[in-house]
Amino acid sequence: MHKDLLRLARAERGVRLHLACCLAAAVAAGLLVLVQAELLAGVLSGRFAVAALFPLALVVASRGLLGWAQGMLAGRAATALKSALRRLLLGRVEGLGPSYRSGELVTLAGRGLDALDPYLTGYLPSVAVAGIVPLAVVVRLFAADLATAVIVVLTLPLIPVFGALVGWTTKAVTERQWRALARLGGHFLDVVRGLPTLRAFGRARYQASVIRRVAEAHRTATMRTLRVAFLSSLVLELVSSLSLALVAVPVGLRLLSGSLDLHTALLVLLLAPEAYLPLRAMGTRFHAAMEGVAAADEAFAVIKPSQGGREKRPRAVRPAPAAESGPPRIRLEDVVVRYPGREEAALDRVSLVVEPGERVAIVGPSGAGKSTLLHLLLGFTTPAEGRVLADDADLADLDLDEWRRRLAFVPQRPHLFAASVADNIALGSAAGPDEIRAAAEAARVAEFAGTLPRGYDTVLGERGANLSAGQRQRIALARAFCRPAAEVLLLDEPTARLDGRSEAAIVAATRRLAEGRTAIIVAHRPAMIELADRVVRLDGGVLVPPVPARSGEAR
């Protein structure tokens, strides 16, 4: 079994119990087949009376019951394990920061984990059965008829040996071909996605013939792969059915000579296939199981680094400086931030002091490190060198949750959650309806909330109502308004994608929001920059000499 998965299954009580019972039920049902064969052979050979059909029916009923239990327990184990994995995966989200390959993670935590179902409900029970039942059959055969037992013992290993041999000799070929298949399979999706582009250049109809050609190539390649891949199952099938012939014919001849009784002969005939069946059943589930293993690998690749990461840097739970003292004095001391996989530092020895109540605009070309600076203050990234201080306390030592409670952050592209407008505004705060209304008024959400189908109860998000970029920004600003206790305002180009009119609304709201607070605003547009007491310019991760705010002079 998959190592990490096994560890997780052991740790989760719901999984451990159900999985263990499920495997036990599968093995028990497998062993009952032996009893069934015994009884059936007895009745057919005339050794047992017809009354023996009653216990036979009971055995059959028990097998049915065990099959039902196995399926149910497997379902329980699978859902419990998927839930546990999902919890671990989603728990990792924050650590990855906002920029991790998010699409992949969403898919993995959703449908991706479903690939584990066949692994848990099909493959694992079949492995347990394959490990025990053939052994039991062989033991019974030894007791019944030595010659048959020897034939079975000699041929049985051929199944894993041939399976491995065929698999091993064709591994490289099949792997290469599966990769090619995945590429060809992706072609159709690619064309369908790009259809509007093809249409724009009059190439849509031509592509239909390309699709046919590619599909033909895909089929030929697949069949070439399958001819080899199915060889292993041909070998397995042949070994098991020829072994049956190898058993049945000598048994018949020995019956003829009178050296064997009918009961034993029938028992051998019924039991022999049962020795091969579990191995073949395991083989047929192997491919689906490998997909489950791949999904598990992917999941643990995301989950695992967190364990190492957490050990690396234990967070002291020192309380954040008392909130009554008003906005903190924020100081960056020679801060260097590096992102993995990138040579140049995102921020290079940046020193900056923001006084309580000061409004600072950060300007600079894209990629200069402006957003990194905000992420640093939010604790999304940590400095490789240097320190970030809030009232002389190192941010690295603070309880991040408590520190963030003192911040209000408006990102460049705020996310709207699949929840109502009101819940989207109240995000993370315990604000009541009146407070939410007030925040909505202040951020000028109220202006458009009335036009939404269900007002403040309208559900937003991917599947919800569509809002324009300006409306989204206003909801994000309302979130900030909903936290009266926040002393530091962090704004990341809140008007970057807005037209002039929406911008004016956001600027007016921001001006009000910044009153009595420290504000650090990443800005491009003049109207936003005008709000600041001071303008700080970043270029290539370095602070360039400060410029007095132009607007400040003008006023």
Next chain:
Amino acid sequence: MSGAKTDTAISPLSAVTGMGRRLVLAGLAGAAADLAGVALIASAAWLITRAAEQPPLAALSVAIVAVRAFATSRGVFRYGERLAGHDVALRAQAGTRERLYRALIPAGPLPQRGADLLSRMVDDTDAVQDLLVRCLLPAAAALITGVAAVVVAGFLLPAAALVLAVGLLVAGVLLPAGTAAAARRWSARIAPARADLAARVADLVHGAADLAAYGARDRALAAAMDADGRLSRLERGQARINAAALGVGVLAQGLTVVAVVLTAQAAGLGRVATAVAALTSLVAFEPVLPLAAAGERFAGVVAALRRLGETAATPPAVREPAEPAPAPEPPLTVEVEDLVVRHGGREPALNGVSLTLTPGRRVAVVGPSGAGKSTLLSALMRTVEIESGSIRLNGVDVRRLSSDDVRALITGLTQDPYVFQATVRDNLRLAGPEASEEEVEAAVRRARLDAWAERTGWDTVLGEDGRTVSGGQLQRLALARALLYDPPVLLLDEPAEALDEETAGLLMADLLDATRGRTTLLVTHRLRGLEQVDEIVVLEGGRVTQRGTHADLVAVPGYYRDLWESEALTRRA
């Protein structure tokens, strides 16, 4: 049944048309493999029980040969069945995909759908494979085997045959029908739970920054795990059904054998015949029992094919004329008059827009997002239907032309350009398959993509599995395509979108240079350089609120002057 059928209907039946012979072959191979399995056990049972009566060896020789022959042929037939079955399934899938694609070619509402839905649709075409390999072919083989087993039993003892038939019907017909019905019911409940979980997970991941900053992560995580719990409960319910089906199948098999033996004993059937009847019954269930799982899959397959059928049957966005008028020859004059376009039942996206593009004239359309700028371009490209008003090309109403002809005349850089999984060269060449190497390079140069193309390599594969393309490069690639295609009327939808200020400025300057003297309609929200165009149309709320040259528009208060002043300030800063 010839493959020349070009209808676009998609149904379980249409998926397999044109391959009857291959299908029969695959079905027969499967049935032969199953029959060989049954015959192997039956002949072995006969051999053993008859041998126990100690007849002369000659009486057994046929059975011995039969046992060996069936043992060998079973594996070979199975191998043949699997190959033939997959071959036929892949052919069916290819046919379904092509039919689906042909149905999608006329502009439908697809572009509005998310990428997620598109990949689901493509996954749905895989259902055809499952339909054949996992449902129809096994069912056919099971049917033939079952009938054969009942016939054999009938020769031995008609009453036993009846018992066997009943057992097989329960396991092979009632059980799959039950699992199919249950799967239909459960998937109707599971699908929304799954979507709910996906939405919560997406919120957690995509909204990670917002949640962390606002300390709302724990609550969102709890909401996601609640959704997970609801889905888990439903999945457990479904597992219960499948488990019950498994149990009932085992029960049906075992009890049928018991009943057959009982019937045979009661009828005083001989030992040999009883053993053969019992073991034949036992093995006859082997191809039948997997049908319960096939029934479950069948429900999914049918749903997938129905979804495809609905997609394929979606009426195209624009009505094509029965007899298209000949396409007008360039140079083209485009006259838009009182154009009204509406998406669905909403407010009109365009509400009485008029403009004229004479040959060589360049017109810019500006306005806030949602003003209808892109809708205007879609109407010109005939991918949305006109509600009222008209668009005329050299006096010919576009509704009298085929939409392909219109797009051959009016096209360019559209919204959301797509990068195909293909080389840089092929990604460009799709806009000019016949263009010379020099022409391709010239287009790339004019789109300022040359440095990137050289650095990346012309034969580097782009797209999902290949090299990623940044937003700015994507835009330039799309521009290079548009310039390469060189339509009589060039449309440019936000060419500087997603570029940083500096490159955007450079690109717009180059663009205005490259389009001098070319009939162009430019949609933009960047005003720098627009003093060069002949006319600027300000679109707000689907209506033209201002029009004139740059000089005219900055002279009067309004959207244009507001935006111009805001932009001028940015440049100074």
